[in-house]
Amino acid sequence: MLGGMLSITFLQFLPLPVAIALAVLATMAIGAGIEMLFIRWLKQPGILRMIIITIGLSILIRETALHFWGANVRSLPYFIGNEISTIAIFGARVSPQVLWVIGTCGLMVLFLNIFFQTTSIGREMRACAANRVAAVLCGIDTRNMVTLSFILSAGIGALAGAVMSPITYTQYDIGTGLAIKGFTVAIIGGLGNSLGAVGGGLLLGILEAFSVSVVPLAFQDAIAITILLVILFVRPHGLFGSSAVAGLKEF
Missing domain, CATH: 1.10.10 (Arc Repressor Mutant, subunit A)
Structure with a gap:
């Protein structure tokens, strides 16, 4: 939601690619702020407590978005063509925006696989997900890894929201x-x-x-x-x- 809404807001002043990129960066910053303000200082929180906190935060973000953007349905313009544009693929008519969604999904999956398999930060994040105590004993700063996971997930969600906005539309x-x-x-x-x-x-x-x-x-x-x-x-x-x-x- 934030990725789509912020992209629509920035599009009033910036070209579409720049607006989407800025929306992704802003959402990543919001994700980092949420983790550092509400999650980082919890002392060994249980799963149920984490679920309750994140649900509460989602309600807070949703209500803030309602007051800031209102309840109107919005959307980004189609990246190629418009809502009636189609491309013939194996006898089926497919919207070009659907191909953008599929392509973006494929690139994100490829990026995540490369990131988690080949980079030291990615391997450290995997270690924290597998066993946080063992990761601490190996010298990994688990708090920073959790922050990075919030940043990464917020960025991926924002990009997905922006690419899907022309198809699904965007509302608070x-x-x-x-x-x-x-x-x-x-x-x-x-x-x-x-x-x-x-x-x-x-x-x-x-x-x-x-x-x-x-x-x-x-x-x-x-x-x-x-x-x-x-x-x-x-x-x-x-x-x-x-x-x-x-x-x-x-x-």
């Missing part, structure tokens, strides 16, 4: 529904498995598309919640995740 409370679907996709793919998350997203999208003729549009969001509950009960580590790897993670 749109992040709630997308967050539920995003969490569902992460669970389906297995937490920490970026390629699995892409597969989970495609699976969820296909199920939602084919369910239009069966499930009323008002209940489309219930599909994601139902899938989430089923996966959590039947296979908590996800369809593409490993139970052994999931057992190593503290969260």
